[in-house]
Amino acid sequence: MPYTKKHKENTRIKILESAFRLFTAKGFDGVTVNVIMNDCGLTRGAFYAHFTSKADLYAASLKFSASSSNLAKLKPVNISDKEWVSLLLDGYLSFEHVQGIQPCPLAFLATDINTRSEETKAVYAGVYHGMNKAMMEFTTSYVDCDEQDILSVTAMIIGAVAIARTMGNKNAVIKLLAACRREAGLKLGVI
Amino acid sequence: MPYTKKHKENTRIKILESAFRLFTAKGFDGVTVNVIMNDCGLTRGAFYAHFTSKADLYAASLKFSASSSNLAKLKPVNISDKEWVSLLLDGYLSFEHVQGIQPCPLAFLATDINTRSEETKAVYAGVYHGMNKAMMEFTTSYVDCDEQDILSVTAMIIGAVAIARTMGNKNAVIKLLAACRREAGLKLGVI
DNA sequence: GATTTAATATGATCTATATCATATATTAGA
DNA sequence: TCTAATATATGATATAGATCATATTAAATC
Numbered sequence: 001m002p003y004t005k006k007h008k009e010n011t012r013i014k015i016l017e018s019a020f021r022l023f024t025a026k027g028f029d030g031v032t033v034n035v036i037m038n039d040c041g042l043t044r045g046a047f048y049a050h051f052t053s054k055a056d057l058y059a060a061s062l063k064f065s066a067s068s069s070n071l072a073k074l075k076p077v078n079i080s081d082k083e084w085v086s087l088l089l090d091g092y093l094s095f096e097h098v099q100g101i102q103p104c105p106l107a108f109l110a111t112d113i114n115t116r117s118e119e120t121k122a123v124y125a126g127v128y129h130g131m132n133k134a135m136m137e138f139t140t141s142y143v144d145c146d147e148q149d150i151l152s153v154t155a156m157i158i159g160a161v162a163i164a165r166t167m168g169n170k171n172a173v174i175k176l177l178a179a180c181r182r183e184a185g186l187k188l189g190v191i
Numbered sequence: 192m193p194y195t196k197k198h199k200e201n202t203r204i205k206i207l208e209s210a211f212r213l214f215t216a217k218g219f220d221g222v223t224v225n226v227i228m229n230d231c232g233l234t235r236g237a238f239y240a241h242f243t244s245k246a247d248l249y250a251a252s253l254k255f256s257a258s259s260s261n262l263a264k265l266k267p268v269n270i271s272d273k274e275w276v277s278l279l280l281d282g283y284l285s286f287e288h289v290q291g292i293q294p295c296p297l298a299f300l301a302t303d304i305n306t307r308s309e310e311t312k313a314v315y316a317g318v319y320h321g322m323n324k325a326m327m328e329f330t331t332s333y334v335d336c337d338e339q340d341i342l343s344v345t346a347m348i349i350g351a352v353a354i355a356r357t358m359g360n361k362n363a364v365i366k367l368l369a370a371c372r373r374e375a376g377l378k379l380g381v382i
Numbered sequence: 383g384a385t386t387t388a389a390t391a392t393g394a395t396c397t398a399t400a401t402c403a404t405a406t407a408t409t410a411g412a
Numbered sequence: 413t414c415t416a417a418t419a420t421a422t423g424a425t426a427t428a429g430a431t432c433a434t435a436t437t438a439a440a441t442c
Contacts, residue, residue: 002409002417011419029220030306032399044400046420054400110353111302115221124357148370152351155371156343159350162301166315179339180346193387193439202389223429235430237390245430 012050014040019061024108059120066127071134081138086190093177098164107161143189153184203241205231210252215299250311257318262325272329277381284368289355298352334380
């Protein structure tokens with residue numbers, strides 16, 4: 001019995017992490033299998049022992065990030081829903097997020113996803129649904145806002161991060177993020 | 192003197208139109224030079240008499256669309272600023288827009304633009320700036336809203352269209368667009 | 383209608399990259 | 413330390429697509 005059972009699984013996870021980071025930064029066509037594998041210290045040949053294709057990896061990396069970013073599960077037990085919403089907005093609309101620290105695929109892959117397979121798009125749709133559902137559940141306990149409010153706020157913050165990422169001017173990014181943070185705060189009762 | 196002077200210019204415009212439609216629909220890497228040229232009834236060989244490269248065309252098509260979609264110039268003379276803002280929001284947040292009729296590059300290329308050249312990104316930034324400036328000018332005449340309000344509304348409508356485009360479910364698209372139309376209307380005084 | 387010249391098409395090249403086939407390296411247990 | 417089984421690396425293949433070089437076509441003027 002060569003290698004421990006977890007060895008391959010660990011490698012798989014390393015590939016998924018590199019893939020997610022690179023795909024969100026550069027899109028499907030902006031990254032090669034070679035680059036992804038090198039990024040996690042391997043070579044391209046090992047790739048097909050883990051995934052059937054580059055497209056397969058893209059979808060898998062999206063699923064992987066979704067599974068490790070469940071907003072409800074990540075919530076610390078000792079804070080209120082309101083405090084959690086405030087923290088989530090702060091993080092989402094932060095300069096660090098725009099730079100790609102813990103990138104949200106909804107914002108980073110918003111247009112890239114359109115040229116992917118239906119199955120891949122379905123994964124993306126699931127992430128989007130999850131975000132709205134979580135925000136709905138958190139806000140319902142302390143503020144009066146309906147589904148339309150939530151949909152408009154998530155569209156705004158996703159849009160803000162997507163646009164911010166295209167900008168070269170840091171001050172303009174900060175201004176845009178602050179504007180949307182204020183607006184989201186007003187809407188969701190966390191100013 | 193073979194051909195009229197306008198012949199080449201007309202061909203150039205046909206290429207730009209095809210390119211803009213195809214690039215917005217499928218992104219830079221989702222379209223080939225061949226496909227663009229065939230789309231306007233030509234073959235790939237003719238391409239390099241008009242543009243130096245595919246990347247050159249992408250940037251040119253973005254500029255071209257910007258020049259033909261100046262919101263201030265498009266405004267009919269016989270309507271008020273307020274009516275114009277209302278019409279613009281209706282059109283932007285329409286199902287037809289999501290389907291790609293007169294696509295706004297800000298929404299359709301939001302993440303695609305990140306892997307393009309700095310010059311190309313600058314063109315995109317210009318379009319974004321133009322949109323905000325126009326909205327600011329239209330709204331200032333009849334409603335009290337500051338730059339932050341405008342920035343948050345444009346982020347929302349761009350985000351809404353970008354996300355809507357990823358969805359397979361028409362009803363979900365309609366719901367999202369309606370939510371953002373209501374919100375934008377509240378913010379900009381055009382309910 | 384013939385000539386000239388620009389516009390367009392055809393065929394070729396060259397490169398990047400996904401994928402595959404095969405060889406090598408690694409490690410758990412004997 | 414040796415062996416078996418698996419993971420990984422290397423080298424090869426194949427294809428797509430951007431770009432270029434050259435040939436062909438079309439139209440304005442004579």
